[in-house]
Amino acid sequence: MKDTPDRAVPLISLRAVTKTYGKGSAAFQALKGVDLDIPQGQFIAIMGPSGSGKSTALNILGCLDGPTTGSYQFRDIQVEELTRNQRALLRRHYLGFVFQGFNLLSRTSAQENVELPLLYRGAETKVRHAAAREALAQVGLTGWEHHTPGELSGGQQQRVAIARAIVTRPLVLLADEPTGNLDSQRGHEIMDLLVALNRDQGITIIMVTHEPEMAAYAGRVVKFVDGLVDSDVHAIEQKGDR
Amino acid sequence: MTQMLLNALLLALRAIRRNLMRSFLTVLGVVIGVAAVITMVTLGNGATRMVADQISSLGSNLLILRPGQQLGPGRDSAGAPSFKLADVEAVQTQVPSLRAVAPVVGSKVTLVAGNQNWQSQVNGTNNAYFTAGNWQIAAGRQFEEDEESAGKAVCIIGATTKKQLFGNTSPIGNEIRVKNFTCQVIGLLQAKGQGAMGQDQDDIVLMPILTAQRRLTGSTDVSTLMLSMRDGIASDPVMEQIRKLMRERRKLSENMDDNFSVMDTKQIAEALSGTIRTMTGLLGAVAAVSLLVGGIGIMNIMLVSVTERTREIGVRLAIGALEHEVLLQFLIEAVVLSALGGLVGIVLALVVCLGLTALMHMPFLFSPGINLLAFVFSGAIGIVFGYMPARRAASLDPIVALRFE
Numbered sequence: 239m240k241d242t243p244d245r246a247v248p249l250i251s252l253r254a255v256t257k258t259y260g261k262g263s264a265a266f267q268a269l270k271g272v273d274l275d276i277p278q279g280q281f282i283a284i285m286g287p288s289g290s291g292k293s294t295a296l297n298i299l300g301c302l303d304g305p306t307t308g309s310y311q312f313r314d315i316q317v318e319e320l321t322r323n324q325r326a327l328l329r330r331h332y333l334g335f336v337f338q339g340f341n342l343l344s345r346t347s348a349q350e351n352v353e354l355p356l357l358y359r360g361a362e363t364k365v366r367h368a369a370a371r372e373a374l375a376q377v378g379l380t381g382w383e384h385h386t387p388g389e390l391s392g393g394q395q396q397r398v399a400i401a402r403a404i405v406t407r408p409l410v411l412l413a414d415e416p417t418g419n420l421d422s423q424r425g426h427e428i429m430d431l432l433v434a435l436n437r438d439q440g441i442t443i444i445m446v447t448h449e450p451e452m453a454a455y456a457g458r459v460v461k462f463v464d465g466l467v468d469s470d471v472h473a474i475e476q477k478g479d480r
Numbered sequence: 481m482t483q484m485l486l487n488a489l490l491l492a493l494r495a496i497r498r499n500l501m502r503s504f505l506t507v508l509g510v511v512i513g514v515a516a517v518i519t520m521v522t523l524g525n526g527a528t529r530m531v532a533d534q535i536s537s538l539g540s541n542l543l544i545l546r547p548g549q550q551l552g553p554g555r556d557s558a559g560a561p562s563f564k565l566a567d568v569e570a571v572q573t574q575v576p577s578l579r580a581v582a583p584v585v586g587s588k589v590t591l592v593a594g595n596q597n598w599q600s601q602v603n604g605t606n607n608a609y610f611t612a613g614n615w616q617i618a619a620g621r622q623f624e625e626d627e628e629s630a631g632k633a634v635c636i637i638g639a640t641t642k643k644q645l646f647g648n649t650s651p652i653g654n655e656i657r658v659k660n661f662t663c664q665v666i667g668l669l670q671a672k673g674q675g676a677m678g679q680d681q682d683d684i685v686l687m688p689i690l691t692a693q694r695r696l697t698g699s700t701d702v703s704t705l706m707l708s709m710r711d712g713i714a715s716d717p718v719m720e721q722i723r724k725l726m727r728e729r730r731k732l733s734e735n736m737d738d739n740f741s742v743m744d745t746k747q748i749a750e751a752l753s754g755t756i757r758t759m760t761g762l763l764g765a766v767a768a769v770s771l772l773v774g775g776i777g778i779m780n781i782m783l784v785s786v787t788e789r790t791r792e793i794g795v796r797l798a799i800g801a802l803e804h805e806v807l808l809q810f811l812i813e814a815v816v817l818s819a820l821g822g823l824v825g826i827v828l829a830l831v832v833c834l835g836l837t838a839l840m841h842m843p844f845l846f847s848p849g850i851n852l853l854a855f856v857f858s859g860a861i862g863i864v865f866g867y868m869p870a871r872r873a874a875s876l877d878p879i880v881a882l883r884f885e
Contacts, residue, residue, distance in 0.1 A: 302798060302878050323802050330800020337882065341795045345498040355799045357491060360483050402799075 248275040249409065249442055250299065255308035256465075257294050268294040270465035271308070278409070281436040281443045283453035286462035293414070295462060296446045300333060300412040301325045313409075330358055334403030334441075338415035340395040342387040348374060348398045349383040355406045373401035377431060393424035400431060404441065411435065413445040417452050429455040485812075488805065492813040499785075506781040507821030509774025510861065514825025514854045515832060516767035521850045522833045524760025526842040528753045533843070534673075535749035541709035542612060542745040543719060545571070545726070549741050560739040562701035565689070567729060571705060574725055577718045580611035580708040583689050585697055591645060591685065592657040598644035602635075602658060602685040604692020605706075612708040620652045620667030623688055627666075631690030636667035638684035656685070661695050663687060673841075715744045771854075775818070775861035782814050782869035793873050794881025807874035814866020815859055822858030826851050 257269040268291045276282055276299075286292040297303040298310060301317055304325070310317040315328065329335075334355075342351045352370040361369070374383055377397040387395050396416060403411055413432065417425030433455050436443050445456060453459050454473075461469040496503045548560035565583065572581045586603035607622045609615065620636065627634050635656065642651050651665045672681045693700055709718055719742045726740050786793070796806055829851075837844040 297879050300798070326797065326800050326802050328800075329798065333800075335795075335798045337795075339791075341791055341882065343498070343792055343795070346494065350494065354796070357487050358796075358799060358801050358805065360487060 249278040249313060250274070250276040251309075251311040252295075252298075252305075253309045253311075255295075255298060255305040255310060257291075257298060257303070258306045268465055269298070269305070272465075272467055274460065274467060274470075276442065276444065278442050279436070279440045280458055281433065281456045282445070282458045282460060283456035284444065284446045284460050284462060285448060285450070285453050286468070287448075290462040291465040292446050292462045294465075296412060296414055296444065299410075299444055300335060301328050330355070330406075332409045334406065334408035334411045336396070336399050336403050336411065336413040336416045338418040340387070340392075340399045340419070342395055342398055342402075344388065345386055347384045347386055348379060348390070348401075351387070351398055352401045352405050354402060359406065369405050370401070373405040374398070376404065376435075377401045391424075392420050393427060396420060396424070396428050397431065400428070400435075404435060404439075407439075408441065410442045410444060413443065415447055416445060417447065417449065422451075425449070425452060484805070484808070488808040488812045489816070491809045492816050495789075495809070495813055496817060502781065503817060506778055507774075507817050507824070509777035510771065510818050510821030510858050511774075511825040511828060513767065513771030513774040514822045514858050515828040516770055517764055517854050518826060518829035518850055519832050519836070520763040520767050521760060522829065522845060522847060523836060523840075523842070524756060524763070525845045525847060526833075526837055528756050528760075529845055530842050531752050531756065532749060535745055535752075541711065541713070541715070543707040543709065543715065543722070544743045544745065545705035545707060545722060545740060546743070547703070547740050549738060561730070562699075562703060563705060563740075564700055565702060567726070568702060568705060570725065570729060571707065571722060575707075575718065575721055577709055577713045577721070578707050579710045580608035580706075582606060582609040582612040582706040582708075583702040584609070584704040584706060585689060585692050585702050587696060589659055589685075589696065591641070593645040593651075593654060596645045596647075598641060600638075600641045600644075600683050600685050602687065602692065602696060604687055604689035604696065606689055608708070609686060609706065612706040615672070616670035618668045618670040619650065620665070622667065628688045628690070631688055631694055633661055633663035633687070633691055633695070634666045635663045635685050635687040636669060637665055637686075638669045638682040639671035640680050640683040641685055642668055658685070658687075659696060663691070715746065719744065771857065771861065774821070775865040778814055778818055778821075778862065779865035779869060782810065782866055783872070786810065786869045786873045789873075790876065790881045790884040793876050794878050794884065797876065797878035798882060803874045807870045810870035810873045811863065811866050814870065815862035818862030818866075819855070819859040822855045825858065826855060829854075 252272050252274040255269055255272045256267060258265050258267045260266055272291075272295060284292045284295060294303075298305050301312070301320075302325075304320070305318050308318070312328065312332070317325065317328065320328065343354070349367070349370050352373050353366045356366045356369060371383060374380060377400050379394060379397050379401065382390065382394065387398070390398065411432070416432070417428050420428065429452055432443055432445070435441050443456075445452075447453050457473060459471045459473065460467055545563070547562050563583070568581060568583045571578070582605050584603050584605050586601055588599055589602045590597055590599050603609075606628055610617070610622065617636070618639075622636070623634065626632070635658070637645075637651060637656070645651065645656065646654065651668060654665050655662050656665060669682065669684070689702070707722070709715060722742050723738065727738065730739065732738070793806060833844060
């Protein structure tokens with residue numbers, strides 16, 4: 239990316255973040271005080287059993303939800319102070335999302351699906367078309383621009399979803415079980431693509447997964463247990479081995 | 481702002497295109513509502529114009545004197561004394577504001593000419609009939625004085641009667657068998673077309689009144705008097721004058737009701753037009769209700785659509801769509817849908833109106849006002865009924881929406 243990675247000032251910084259759902263006796267504390275720093279350019283996998291709070295953490299990291307207490311600093315922005323619309327603008331300008339279920343618009347061409355985030359940015363038609371074609375080329379789908387999701391395989395659909403996430407050149411790509419709906423070979427292809435994006439474009443990637451073999455692609459694995467960070471393993475030496 | 485609206489429009493159009501069939505069914509209610517409103521109003525305007533045209537073709541400043549009281553409950557012409565030729569003469573001589581007084585007596589009779597036969601209205605009258613009824617002679621001539629006074633067997637026929645009995649050949653000089661006597665055709669009337677009540681005014685045979693009385697009805701009664709006023713004369717005093725004259729001639733005392741009636745065709749026309757306008761308004765209101773129902777249909781489908789597209793809305797919100805952008809998209813979707821429905825409805829109404837007016841021989845009066853109003857109204861329906869579903873879409877929590885199954 240344009241910004242030079244600066245290890246001293248992390249891109250993302252969570253401090254004592256808690257998240258409580260419900261109220262009174264029905265209250266459930268999903269996060270119980272999470273501290274997490276993510277420098278720019280890192281590929282981080284978040285793992286943990288279900289109910290460990292990893293999805294909640296991803297929602298907060300992706301600014302889809304605010305923390306109940308604690309602070310979340312994204313660059314120089316205090317995310318916990320933002321309103322719903324301000325968080326939406328932050329997502330629009332800095333974040334890209336990839337979901338387990340792809341979540342493409344049905345009966346809509348790959349090209350138009352990829353253009354969607356640019357429409358909300360108010361990009362001109364020409365710019366939109368060019369950027370969407372380029373993003374699709376990056377995920378290896380040149381020639382598939384006019385196919386609808388129904389005409390694409392699961393792996394191809396996830397590639398379209400990745401193209402949609404990177405078409406705005408985001409700082410951070412958040413992936414929620416991106417290989418969960420794919421067979422193992424397609425899964426590995428998607429992981430290779432994410433690794434390439436991380437390596438070649440310096441996009442910070444935060445991925446939630448429960449498959450250790452997919453987590454192994456990441457340079458850092460954070461394990462959540464019971465709403466807390468249980469382990470945080472940097473595996474930089476593994477990067478590029480596969 | 482413009483850019484944002486354009487984007488919302490583009491997003492809405494893409495969403496509509498994705499589900500063309502359902503979009504079409506959604507707006508069907510609005511299409512039918514708009515078409516119904518426009519059709520009702522257009523046909524109503526046409527009917528009003530038609531009645532006005534026909535009344536004026538009936539003759540200008542025309543009064544009609546008939547036996548019995550037509551107006552009011554429990555009264556009818558049965559039992560009321562008929563007029564005689566002496567009444568006709570009295571009106572003619574004592575009411576100076578009238579330029580023509582035509583007595584009319586007649587019945588529906590089967591006519592035979594050669595091997596053709598046809599049923600027509602046969603009226604006994606005099607030359608004043610042409611002035612009072614605004615008739616022109618297309619060929620031949622009017623009645624001669626001696627034909628009228630002697631009750632000779634001569635007749636003047638209308639265009640329809642001529643066509644049925646003589647086809648394309650000239651009827652002048654030919655003979656028609658009317659009931660049990662033969663009469664000679666001396667004239668042909670200029671065609672007039674349909675009457676105010678939809679009857680064919682050209683399906684007619686005229687003969688001197690004495691001829692009709694002697695050979696057709698067998699009495700000296702005159703059933704109706706057609707009275708044409710001079711130009712620029714108010715009808716009310718003339719009507720009052722005729723009423724006084726007739727009461728006097730019939731020796732009606734102060735406390736007795738009229739046993740005859742005088743009607744002004746202009747007043748009849750106005751009353752008739754008023755009735756048609758009221759009917760048009762009522763039918764238009766019923767049609768407007770169907771437009772409202774169409775709007776509720778749009779709201780229903782938009783709500784279903786919001787539920788069905790919950791994950792899509794989640795994606796849009798996650799990608800960074802603002803609440804009001806999602807709101808605007810769904811609102812515009814509803815407005816575009818209903819406005820498209822309005823446009824289709826206008827086209828449909830145009831086709832239906834053209835067909836129906838041709839079928840009913842009515843003038844087609846295109847009213848830009850009602851078309852514009854219906855279109856604007858259909859768009860407004862989109863806003864009103866699209867707001868609630870749009871609001872619901874915009875207020876979804878992206879996390880919940882993305883997990884929605």
